[in-house]
Structure formats: C-alpha cells, structure tokens
Amino acid sequence: MSNLTKVNVRSQIAIEAGVSTGNVTKFEQLMKTAHPKVQQAAQAGEISLHKAWRWRDLSPEEQLNELHLDQAKKGTKRTVRQLIRTHVEKRSPTPPTPRTLGDLLRGSAIAESRELDSIAVIVINVPGSIAFLTQGAMQTFGALEE
Structure with missing residues (x-):
C-alpha cells in the first residue's frame, strides 16, 4: 500500500472515529508494542492514549510498572481529595x-x-x-x- 493510500485510510478512520490522525497512528503503534494490560487500560479510558503511547518504547515489565504506579497515584489522589474535602469542611x-x-x-x-x-x-x-x-x-x- 502506498504512503498516500495509508494517509487516506488513516484520515478516513480518524474521521469515522472522531479523533485526530495522530491518535489513529498512536493506536496502531500501541497495538504492536504495548503490553496487553496497558492496551486494555487505554481502551477502557483508565489512562489516556497519549500516556500509553509515551510508554511504548519501555519493556513490558516497565510498562506494567508505569501502569501500576499510575493506578496507585490515581487511587491515592482520589482518597486524598476526599479526605482533604472532609477535613476542610469540618475544620x-x-x-x-x-x-x-x-x-x-x-x-x-x-x-x-x-x-x-x-x-x-x-x-x-x-x-x-x-x-x-x-x-x-x-x-x-x-x-x-x-
């Protein structure tokens, strides 16, 4: 397939999906290089496509480590926000x-x-x-x- 055809197909996919052609490219790269759990987290919206894409050159173990760190940070931030809200409300x-x-x-x-x-x-x-x-x-x- 020629580069022009690839660009046209990518553009059409982007239009149909309502995303940029850059995100289509990122998605294609992730399907080839990302750990399956990172792929699942990105598809579920748990992490952004861009964040998962930034991890694409890491080893599978490093990708999982980044995912676990991100999940822990989100859980901690959520809990801290809730606790702070309660603390500030009660003073x-x-x-x-x-x-x-x-x-x-x-x-x-x-x-x-x-x-x-x-x-x-x-x-x-x-x-x-x-x-x-x-x-x-x-x-x-x-x-x-x-």
Missing part, C-alpha cells in the same frame, strides 16, 4: 484517629526500620496539621510495631 482540630504522627514514629523498631523507605511522602497545601496515610502505610507501621 476540626481533632484528627480522624486517636493516634498522632508522633505515636506512630516513636519507638526504636520503627525509627530504625528500612520499611519506612517504602512509604512515599507528598506535601499538600491545606489548612491545619494533619497527616493522611494509606492503609498500606498503616499496615507497614503495624507490622513494625509487632
């Missing part, structure tokens, strides 16, 4: 749990553990002094306390 000085961050960090087992290196820290600008922790982070703290 309550009482933390949602009876423990303080000091209670969590005190103790030699926790302070000296490398397990804490697995917990990411993200600073956000909201009123008050509160630390939001994922259940996974709390499980890490719980395992360290035992």
Whole structure:
C-alpha cells in the first residue's frame, strides 16, 4: 500500500472515529508494542492514549510498572481529595484517629526500620496539621510495631 493510500485510510478512520490522525497512528503503534494490560487500560479510558503511547518504547515489565504506579497515584489522589474535602469542611482540630504522627514514629523498631523507605511522602497545601496515610502505610507501621 502506498504512503498516500495509508494517509487516506488513516484520515478516513480518524474521521469515522472522531479523533485526530495522530491518535489513529498512536493506536496502531500501541497495538504492536504495548503490553496487553496497558492496551486494555487505554481502551477502557483508565489512562489516556497519549500516556500509553509515551510508554511504548519501555519493556513490558516497565510498562506494567508505569501502569501500576499510575493506578496507585490515581487511587491515592482520589482518597486524598476526599479526605482533604472532609477535613476542610469540618475544620476540626481533632484528627480522624486517636493516634498522632508522633505515636506512630516513636519507638526504636520503627525509627530504625528500612520499611519506612517504602512509604512515599507528598506535601499538600491545606489548612491545619494533619497527616493522611494509606492503609498500606498503616499496615507497614503495624507490622513494625509487632
């Protein structure tokens, strides 16, 4: 098939799908190079076509890692937004749990553990002094306390 024919077919597909010809090209490339789970996530709208396309030159393992990181970030962001909204609405000085961050960090087992290196820290600008922790982070703290 000549290049002109390919362009015409690509243009027709783009018109029918209501997308740009660039997105048709990205989709074709993803079908050849993307990990099946990345393809599924892009087709389901969980990640953008452009984001999946940017990962196309990574190894299959790296693509999956990027997908899992993206999913974790989205889940964390959603939860953080919900928690912040609740915190700001209530403007309550009482933390949602009876423990303080000091209670969590005190103790030699926790302070000296490398397990804490697995917990990411993200600073956000909201009123008050509160630390939001994922259940996974709390499980890490719980395992360290035992």
